[in-house]
Amino acid sequence: MSINVDAYFKEVDQMPWGKLFYDLLWQQLNELTKETRQPLHILDFGAGFGKTADYLANLGHQVVAYEPNQEMQNYRYHSTNYTYLTNDFEANIAGKAFDVILLHNVLEYVENRSELLNQLWTLLKTGGTLSLVKHNSRGRVLVNAVLRDDPKQALLEYQGQAGYSINFGTVNDYSNDWLLKWVTNNSATVTADYGIRTFYGLSQNSEIKFSKKWQEDMLALEKSCDNDPIFKEIAMFRHFMLQK
Numbered sequence: 001m002s003i004n005v006d007a008y009f010k011e012v013d014q015m016p017w018g019k020l021f022y023d024l025l026w027q028q029l030n031e032l033t034k035e036t037r038q039p040l041h042i043l044d045f046g047a048g049f050g051k052t053a054d055y056l057a058n059l060g061h062q063v064v065a066y067e068p069n070q071e072m073q074n075y076r077y078h079s080t081n082y083t084y085l086t087n088d089f090e091a092n093i094a095g096k097a098f099d100v101i102l103l104h105n106v107l108e109y110v111e112n113r114s115e116l117l118n119q120l121w122t123l124l125k126t127g128g129t130l131s132l133v134k135h136n137s138r139g140r141v142l143v144n145a146v147l148r149d150d151p152k153q154a155l156l157e158y159q160g161q162a163g164y165s166i167n168f169g170t171v172n173d174y175s176n177d178w179l180l181k182w183v184t185n186n187s188a189t190v191t192a193d194y195g196i197r198t199f200y201g202l203s204q205n206s207e208i209k210f211s212k213k214w215q216e217d218m219l220a221l222e223k224s225c226d227n228d229p230i231f232k233e234i235a236m237f238r239h240f241m242l243q244k
Contacts, residue, residue, distance in 0.1 A: 024223060032241060041100075067086055108135055128244050130188075142202065195239075198226070
């Protein structure tokens with residue numbers, strides 16, 4: 001998979017919609033980590049530029065970030081110390097176990113998602129949590145129909161055709177039902193289920209999104225609705241926390 005790493009970094013680092021995604025994600029992760037007094041051992045698999053890994057390491061947690069795209073390490077966030085791996089994942093991780101594993105927008109781009117999910121599950125301590133962010137099919141339909149003014153593509157994706165990401169290519173979506181079946185088969189427990197990007201990705205008015213007041217108000221709105229059972233069904237992303 002070939003991507004424009006420079007363009008993707010600018011979207012993550014400089015665009016308000018990139019900032020909002022991480023601000024909301026981090027608030028949700030804070031609900032998971034706020035009760036612990038000891039540093040957590042965290043694995044961020046498919047860590048990208050290490051933005052979340054760097055954030056969690058700054059909170060005092062012991063973080064290992066793995067990103068197979070070696071070009072991304074040239075752009076990575078590194079305001080504090082954490083381990084950043086780009087190859088030999090199994091060799092570097094052998095014998096380790098983690099309190100929290102992050103798997104954010106990764107399974108859409110791997111050939112055998114069950115195999116990867118099962119592998120990571122074995123690295124999670126009993127009582128630990130897997131934080132999994134995934135594309136949400138209804139949210140993708142809304143984005144195509146409203147933001148992109150492309151009802152034809154919206155209909156095709158509603159009917160089951162794979163979507164497309166500017167940064168990563170084909171999005172091999174999988175249903176929430178598939179994930180929840182995996183949860184049942186592995187005796188896991190869903191401890192949280194959030195929506196991300198319910199509203200802020202629907203407007204084409206990009207100019208207003210650079211306003212600090214708009215960003216603050218939108219973040220408050222997104223956070224207030226991220227656990228609403230109706231709104232999270234139409235969010236662009238779903239964030240599940242699965243306890244072992």
